[in-house]
Amino acid sequence: MYKKKLNTNNNHKHKVFAIANQKGGVGKTTTTINLATGLAAVGLKILLIDLDPQGNASTGLGFEKNERQVNSYSLISGESKLTESIKNSKIPNLDIVVATVDLLGAEIELIDKEKRGYQLDEAIKQSNDDSTYDYILIDCPPALGILTLNALTAADSVLVPLQCEFFALEGLSQLMKTVEMVRLTFNPNLKLEGIILTMFDKRNNLSEQVAEDARKNLGSTVFDTVIPRNVRVSEAPSHGIPALVYDYKCSGSVAYMNLAKEFIERESNFLR
Numbered sequence: 403m404y405k406k407k408l409n410t411n412n413n414h415k416h417k418v419f420a421i422a423n424q425k426g427g428v429g430k431t432t433t434t435i436n437l438a439t440g441l442a443a444v445g446l447k448i449l450l451i452d453l454d455p456q457g458n459a460s461t462g463l464g465f466e467k468n469e470r471q472v473n474s475y476s477l478i479s480g481e482s483k484l485t486e487s488i489k490n491s492k493i494p495n496l497d498i499v500v501a502t503v504d505l506l507g508a509e510i511e512l513i514d515k516e517k518r519g520y521q522l523d524e525a526i527k528q529s530n531d532d533s534t535y536d537y538i539l540i541d542c543p544p545a546l547g548i549l550t551l552n553a554l555t556a557a558d559s560v561l562v563p564l565q566c567e568f569f570a571l572e573g574l575s576q577l578m579k580t581v582e583m584v585r586l587t588f589n590p591n592l593k594l595e596g597i598i599l600t601m602f603d604k605r606n607n608l609s610e611q612v613a614e615d616a617r618k619n620l621g622s623t624v625f626d627t628v629i630p631r632n633v634r635v636s637e638a639p640s641h642g643i644p645a646l647v648y649d650y651k652c653s654g655s656v657a658y659m660n661l662a663k664e665f666i667e668r669e670s671n672f673l674r
């Protein structure tokens with residue numbers, strides 16, 4: 403049902419989301435993996451692109467280092483095409499372009515290139531097989547360098563995980579400026595579609611305060627669903643499976659499933 407609607411969107415068939423925040427450890431990778439899994443679970447076809455040299459999303463989905471000969475570096479450097487770079491994950495409907503530390507080189511190599519902001523966008527658009535996926539989710543590194551710039555240029559929308567802790571909102575204004583800069587230069591249609599509150603700890607007043615501030619300042623951009631701090635969520639990556647598969651009943655998984663539902667609702671309202 404969703405598919406038909408979604409495929410009428412835009413001139414290309416899939417919608418691309420960059421999951422970005424220049425701060426490390428705020429839940430980008432966890433959100434990318436589990437939102438992707440939640441969307442895949444309801445039958446949407448999802449491609450996750452791991453664009454972090456640390457490769458945490460690749461590890462979190464169970465890809466060993468020796469399974470990463472084609473990867474997001476070979477993709478953006480033009481050595482491999484999108485279709486050649488994709489691997490099936492263990493999760494039905496969820497495919498991935500894995501990452502390696504080679505990506506660190508891209509930060510440097512692309513600096514001199516005239517098209518340095520467009521490499522990923524071109525690699526995605528060149529693929530003539532663009533009806534395969536409903537959504538492409540790009541897991542960004544914790545920096546506002548060339549890799550994140552590539553993700554924002556390729557994206558239709560940005561999702562920002564915001565950890566419920568002190569200084570969370572300060573980093574956000576810097577990210578907003580970057581999004582604005584990308585709009586003015588590389589990608590005028592880029593939207594800031596959603597802020598996702600992560601690692602919410604109900605025993606901590608600060609968590610409540612950050613959540614309140616975020617909703618006051620950013621209004622409906624903030625998803626209603628809040629992701630709680632939950633130890634099961636942090637255990638899952640070492641098993642190479644999403645939290646949603648590791649323990650689908652834990653509070654973190656329930657929240658990520660709700661996030662996927664809310665995401666789909668927002669998408670269908672958006673298209674209406």
Ligand SMILES: Nc1ncnc2c1ncn2[C@@H]1O[C@H](COP(=O)(O)OP(=O)(O)O)[C@@H](O)[C@H]1O
Nearest residue numbers: 426427428429430431432601630631632635636
């Ligand atoms: N909801 C959560 N509850 C508990 N731990 C979490 C949660 N979300 C993320 N973590 C853990 O916090 C750390 C940072 O999360 P991660 O998603 O890797 O952040 P980022 O990609 O922004 O650097 C990881 O060890 C992860 O397992």
Ligand SMILES: [Mg+2]
Nearest residue numbers: 430431454458
């Ligand atoms: Mg990460």
